[in-house]
Amino acid sequence: MQSMCKRETEPHLVGNPVYTWRNILLGLSEVHCLSRQTTSETTGCMFLNRILRGVQSLIMASKYNIVFVLGGPGAGKGTQCSKIVDKFGFIHLSAGDLLREERAKPGSEYGELIENHIKNGTIVPVEITCSLLERAMKDSGKMDFLIDGFPRNQNNLEGWNKEMGEKVNLKFVLFFNCPLEVCTQRCLDRGAAGSGRSDDNLESLKKRFDTYMNATMPIIEHYEEQDLVRKIDATRSPDEVFEDVEKLFS
Numbered sequence: 001m002q003s004m005c006k007r008e009t010e011p012h013l014v015g016n017p018v019y020t021w022r023n024i025l026l027g028l029s030e031v032h033c034l035s036r037q038t039t040s041e042t043t044g045c046m047f048l049n050r051i052l053r054g055v056q057s058l059i060m061a062s063k064y065n066i067v068f069v070l071g072g073p074g075a076g077k078g079t080q081c082s083k084i085v086d087k088f089g090f091i092h093l094s095a096g097d098l099l100r101e102e103r104a105k106p107g108s109e110y111g112e113l114i115e116n117h118i119k120n121g122t123i124v125p126v127e128i129t130c131s132l133l134e135r136a137m138k139d140s141g142k143m144d145f146l147i148d149g150f151p152r153n154q155n156n157l158e159g160w161n162k163e164m165g166e167k168v169n170l171k172f173v174l175f176f177n178c179p180l181e182v183c184t185q186r187c188l189d190r191g192a193a194g195s196g197r198s199d200d201n202l203e204s205l206k207k208r209f210d211t212y213m214n215a216t217m218p219i220i221e222h223y224e225e226q227d228l229v230r231k232i233d234a235t236r237s238p239d240e241v242f243e244d245v246e247k248l249f250s
């Protein structure tokens, strides 16, 4: 029964896979010893509970931690994500950027389809976007991600839940709330400053806003019902917005 004295209980190690496995093995050996030395059901249950807690902690430690980042076109999602990356070390994955990269690959079988969706402000089928996101997550070798501009519609949500639901721990949804007029002006300014984006023009923006209101807002409402949405007033300056954002990560 010496192993009981050696049990590690440091809170900062909870979630660390090595620590968790060690406690599971210690718990198992204790149960094994107990079954030979005592018939006390209460003590046996106590150790089984510890093992279960260890298993739960191991499962959580092996999942990706993600924050979905949503808001209208030009609300400032990318701008705030780079500040979060600098201060809190998350990996920023923008669904739009990944799709633009895929579109630019010579010979990509999805290039044309992606371009049509981007120009029309409609949403690329989830199988493509989800596989780009999962690949980027795996390739990074990291566990904490900001997933920017996703899920944007019901198809995104369902496809993600099916493919990734069990592999991630969704911490919350960061929602940048910004009126359409402010968003429009920011995107037009971004276009005028040479973003090179084929959708920073009034015609595409109208379609993007339609998609945002009709397809993305219901997704935000879906997460609101689960109390997962953290709403930020995105109309202020980037630094002022970040003052609110950083409180959520501290």
Ligand SMILES: Nc1ncnc2c1ncn2[C@@H]1O[C@H](COP(=O)(O)OP(=O)(O)OP(=O)(O)O)[C@@H](O)[C@H]1O
Pocket (backbone or CB within 6 Å): 071, 072, 073, 074, 075, 076, 077, 078, 079, 080, 096, 149, 186, 187, 189, 190, 234, 235, 236, 237, 238, 239, 241
């Ligand atoms: N708080 C802010 N105040 C003024 N301008 C901002 C603010 N945040 C971002 N911008 C500017 O607005 C433009 C859009 O910002 P950003 O690219 O971060 O938005 P986004 O939500 O990621 O857009 P999209 O969804 O279209 O990719 C950029 O030119 C950026 O510099």
Ligand SMILES: Nc1ccn([C@H]2C[C@H](O)[C@@H](COP(=O)(O)O)O2)c(=O)n1
Pocket (backbone or CB within 6 Å): 073, 094, 095, 096, 097, 099, 117, 118, 121, 122, 123, 124, 125, 129, 148, 149, 150, 151, 152, 156, 199, 208
């Ligand atoms: N989940 C997503 C995200 C983006 N797209 C396409 C369609 C968008 O208009 C475009 C630009 O995205 P942004 O950079 O503004 O986030 O990319 C998509 O189809 N699905």
